[in-house]
Amino acid sequence: MTNLEQDATQFIDAQPSGFHLVHNAVSNETWEVIQRWLSSNMLPSSANEPSNLMCVPIPWETGEQMQGRVIAQFGSCKYDYTVDDAVLCDQSTTIQIPSYIRETLLENEGGDDEEHYTQCIINVYEANNEIPWHLDHKNFGDKVLVYTFGEERPLLLRKPIPHNDDTFGSIGLQQPEEEYTFHISRVYPRHCSKYILQGSARNEWEHSVPSGSGKRVSITFRSWRGAK
Ligand SMILES: O=C(O)CCC(=O)C(=O)O
Ligand SMILES: [Fe+2]
Numbered sequence: 001m002t003n004l005e006q007d008a009t010q011f012i013d014a015q016p017s018g019f020h021l022v023h024n025a026v027s028n029e030t031w032e033v034i035q036r037w038l039s040s041n042m043l044p045s046s047a048n049e050p051s052n053l054m055c056v057p058i059p060w061e062t063g064e065q066m067q068g069r070v071i072a073q074f075g076s077c078k079y080d081y082t083v084d085d086a087v088l089c090d091q092s093t094t095i096q097i098p099s100y101i102r103e104t105l106l107e108n109e110g111g112d113d114e115e116h117y118t119q120c121i122i123n124v125y126e127a128n129n130e131i132p133w134h135l136d137h138k139n140f141g142d143k144v145l146v147y148t149f150g151e152e153r154p155l156l157l158r159k160p161i162p163h164n165d166d167t168f169g170s171i172g173l174q175q176p177e178e179e180y181t182f183h184i185s186r187v188y189p190r191h192c193s194k195y196i197l198q199g200s201a202r203n204e205w206e207h208s209v210p211s212g213s214g215k216r217v218s219i220t221f222r223s224w225r226g227a228k
Pocket of ligand 2: 134135136207
């Protein structure tokens with residue numbers, strides 16, 4: 001059991017509604033190209049010209065707020081870790097989602113659902129890095145798409161089990177979080193998998209990724225729903 005699972009009281013086999021996992025969603029060749037760009041700290045601006053002159057530097061960020069993970073964000077909105085908020089980027093400072101990433105990972109994602117991804121975050125997890133329990137910020141859209149590469153680690157999803165005791169609810173108080181017990185669902189995205197969080201899986205189930213023993217990279221796409 002990982003540290004992130006210690007609070008769990010009930011593991012469930014069922015996957016949350018709105019969760020969808022696809023293995024072999026992208027080829028290893030595509031990953032190898034992306035990996036090369038990541039280690040060169042530059043991303044090409046077009047898949048059609050992988051060795052072209054138009055490269056964009058990767059705006060790496062890291063720090064305590066990211067639990068030591070190294071991340072890079074692209075697109076017209078981002079999570080600002082310094083103020084703990086999802087924000088729209090100033091047009092002059094927006095770094096577009098590199099076309100290579102867009103063309104290789106989003107080419108089949110348009111479809112009928114019209115989801116328009118305007119944000120991309122690359123998370124690089126070394127063996128001792130994790131992502132703690134969280135819900136993606138409510139300002140981001142209802143559908144979150146994540147590609148996973150490298151070490152296979154579980155993705156954990158948890159939702160508080162409603163208490164029958166309504167002492168707290170009846171007097172309008174929020175039950176302290178440590179009092180909650182959770183349903184936990186464990187899923188296993190692999191190297192070159194993708195998963196979608198939507199609906200209940202997006203809005204009601206927190207997710208986390210524990211530390212592991214090797215390197216893992218995820219590339220998340222989101223849209224902007226805006227402040228409500
Ligand atoms: O690495 C993952 O699978 C999860 C990434 C994530 O939760 C996020 O970017 O908000
Ligand atoms: Fe997330």
